[in-house]
Amino acid sequence: MAAKRYEERYSTMFSYAGWFLLVSAVLRIVFWIWSGADIPFHVTHFLGVLCTGAFMDLGVLVFFCLPFSLYLAVFPSKWNGSLADKMLVHTGFVAVMLIQILTFFAEITFWEEFKSRFNFIAVDYLIYTYEVVHNINESYPIPLLLTGVALLVWLFWWLFQKAGIFAATFQGKASVVKKWSILVLNVILVAFFSVFINNTTAEWSANRYENEIGKAGIYSFFAAFRSNELNFRQFYETMPNEKAFRMVQHSFLQPIEKQAPNFSVRRNVIDSIAPIKNNVILICVESLSADVLGHFGNTDHNTPKLDSIIDQNLWFSNLFATGTRTVRGMEALSLSIPPTPGRSILKRKDNEHLFTVGSVFKQLGYTNTFLYGGDGYFDNMDYFFSNNGFTIVDRNRGLASSNDFETNHYSITDDEVTFENAWGVCDEDLFNKTISYTDTYVKTHTAPFFHFIMTTSNHRPYTYPEGTVAIPSGTGRKGAVAYTDYAIGEFLKEAQTKPWYANTTIVIVADHCASSAGRWELNIANYRIPAIVINAPGGQKGEINKMCSQIDLFPSLFALQHFSYETNLYGHNVFDPHAPERAFVGNYRKLGYLTPHKLTVLDEQGTANAYIWDRSSNTLHPTKTDTTSVAKAIANYQTADYLYHHNGLKE
Structure with missing residues (x-):
């Protein structure tokens, strides 16, 4: 009982x-x-x-x-x-x-x-x-x-x-x-x-x-x-810092400055040709996977604008995103650094006054602006960019729009918005703001400009202005992809009528893929993204098939512009035949080092796994790790983590 x-x-x-x-x-x-x-x-x-x-x-x-x-x-x-x-x-x-x-x-x-x-x-x-x-x-x-x-x-x-x-x-x-x-x-x-x-x-x-x-x-x-931020030395396989930095320094094609500390990647890039100071507009497209474009095998015909401009310009067919979130794409593109474990540097403390691609543009006399269709408070975007030398333009309803260029932050106002959803204004409105902002800028400034644009429309709930594309708004990602493609086409059409277009290079690249999920710990095919360079300096056109990383995009563009500059970036110039074919891919725990046929993965258990990548079937076959690949992976990720924690990424 x-x-x-x-x-x-x-x-x-x-x-x-x-x-x-x-x-x-x-x-x-x-x-x-x-x-x-x-x-x-x-x-x-x-x-x-x-x-x-x-x-x-x-x-x-x-x-x-x-x-x-x-x-x-x-x-x-x-x-x-x-x-x-x-x-x-x-x-x-x-x-x-x-x-x-x-x-x-x-x-x-x-x-x-x-x-x-x-x-x-x-x-x-x-x-x-x-x-x-x-x-x-x-x-x-x-x-x-x-x-x-x-x-x-x-x-x-x-x-x-x-x-x-x-x-x-x-x-x-x-x-x-x-x-x-x-x-x-x-x-x-x-x-x-x-x-x-x-x-x-x-x-x-x-x-x-x-x-x-x-x-x-x-x-x-x-x-x-x-575990939002992971201590690399505590959780991952490591090597002595001296050895790690020697390996990374040796991989660069430019000598490390003699006066630089041993634990540094700071160096000078020297070009004997006078620089081409084109304006640069980077369009970072939300979730634009490579496999949605016809040039990468898609048969839905949802990206006619992008597919048509690829053939007429310079494009990268073998480029990989470093991560699975927008902040990781921004980190890779702006800091040109392998992804450190845990949360992105954009969202961490002490991320002010870092050496970014904007620092290189600033050395050459450019003005930097970050334009975003949503409220830049999200994911700490505004704080990061404003504290690293960028003027901010976003959907901040608490600010009045200004064109005096003396303020560091102003808003896309209600009268400039035709459609918006939870993530921000539609891509057309963002691009229209970019056009008007640029028109005003060139009237009052002689310095070249660098615009970093972040779109939002290709994101759930996939809503956009009705009547722009054949697929009804809110019915899924295919419609959002088609709308983003349409909006980019309209932006290019309008930009081509502007006097500043002739000496402006426009780069279109994804922040990450639509989905990174798969049966493998890192599903490689879902990190492949497109990159297109319109009006490339020197008139360069054609396909770049060399495997490269998101972090290599701007160092390669700087090479096309014949920039000479001091750098603290990890990216390589892919146009140099001696540059290694490799990419960094990861999530917040798994850190991958990818070469044309092999993937090495470091995990927070202090172990390393290796796979042979069969591209034709998109399968990974476990194989024995080799000391060279593991060492290169450790060296790059360990030094990047070290530099962040020891202020080595500062300007």
């Missing part, structure tokens, strides 16, 4: 635990099926995922059960079933169920977008509530979803009520010893999972999808929250 009463007092907690484990397992199976051919079915792997998932779910469960086990331990037994007891139990149950069901829905939408459990992206998005809330509202039927969540919470409350689970909780009793035994066990399990179990515990498979499905969403979220 005592055992029965003991179980009854804890019936709500135990029943909730069973419900959570069951629903989590069902969601895991849904993700498995959803992944389709990316997970070849093997019974042992399937069971391994379920068992790993149950273990990770237990880690979540003990945290959620801790408040209830504490409550049951300290609440006096004589008050069991009182009004206070009922109110606290029912309120706690509804609150926990609401959190869990909302989390399950959020996991489904996150998986749809990123093919991953919650990660650092989810953590970052919590900071920018305006953009994220509006994006969700524009992408999904929120009233319907919230109604559904409320109904599910009520349904499960009703089922627990109907089954007599609450009644048993209020009528049951447990001895002090049993209550405190459960609490102590709960605390021990919480401590065990907090100290000894990392999110990487679930990563036992070579298939990334199996590892992600085996994780638990809430556990993954808090793991990402804790």
Whole structure:
């Protein structure tokens, strides 16, 4: 009888635990099926995922059960079933169920977008509530979803009520010893999972999808929250700093300055030809994967403008993004540096007065401007660019637009906007602002200019002005790609009518691909992006097929312009036949060093993995690591991390 009463007092907690484990397992199976051919079915792997998932779910469960086990331990037994007891139990149950069901829905939408459990992206998005809330509202039927969540919470409350689970909780009793035994066990399990179990515990498979499905969403979220910045020397394989810097310095084609410290990449680039000081406009296009363009094999014909200008200009067909987020693309393009683990430097502290590509332009007498269709507060863009020598133009509603060029920051005003969504104004409005801004600039300035433009339209909810392209607004990424292509075409058409166009080079490149997910720890094909140089200095045209990295784009452009300059950038001039073919690709944990046929990956477990890359089938075949590739990977990533932490990236 005592055992029965003991179980009854804890019936709500135990029943909730069973419900959570069951629903989590069902969601895991849904993700498995959803992944389709990316997970070849093997019974042992399937069971391994379920068992790993149950273990990770237990880690979540003990945290959620801790408040209830504490409550049951300290609440006096004589008050069991009182009004206070009922109110606290029912309120706690509804609150926990609401959190869990909302989390399950959020996991489904996150998986749809990123093919991953919650990660650092989810953590970052919590900071920018305006953009994220509006994006969700524009992408999904929120009233319907919230109604559904409320109904599910009520349904499960009703089922627990109907089954007599609450009644048993209020009528049951447990001895002090049993209550405190459960609490102590709960605390021990919480401590065990907090100290000894990392999110990487679930990563036992070579298939990334199996590892992600085996994780638990809430556990993954808090793991990402804790590891938003990773200490390279603590988590990754390293070498002596002297050796690392020697290797990186040796890879450069210019000598390191003798007066520079040993731990430096600062050097001078000398060109014997007079510089061509073309204006430069960089259009960094949101999520423009290479495989959406016809020149990269796409047959949807959604990018007629871009495909038509490729043949008439200089373009890179074998260029790879360094990361999977906009801030990583901006970091690579502006700082020309391999991606350091954890969050992007754009979002870190002490990122002011860094040596950027803008520093090179400034040496040559240029004026730098960053133009963005959204509020530059998002992802710390405004702070980074304004503190690194750029004037800011964005959708900051708190500012009045100004054309006096004495202020460092002004806004795209309401009367300049024809369409906007959660992420900002449509690309046409951003490009129109660029045209008017440039027109005003050239009337009052003789110095050449560098514009860094960041677009937003090719992003969920994929909305744009109706009637611009054949695909209806808000129906998916294909329509957004077609609209972005249309907007770029309209911008080029208008720019060609301007007197400043003749001596202006326009560079079009993606920040990252639309999706980086895949079965491999780094899915290489999903890092390949296009880059097009219009009005290239010297009239250069044609395809550049040499494998290169996003960080090489501006050093190569500087070479076309015959710039002589002091540099602290990691990028190479790809037009030099001696420049190595390599690319840096990564996410916030995995750091890849890619050569034409091989990928070396460093991970935060202090290990290195190697793969042969079969480009024809886009598959990676595990192989033995070679010391040369591993050493080059470590040297580049370690020195980049060292320079950031020791102010070596400063101007």
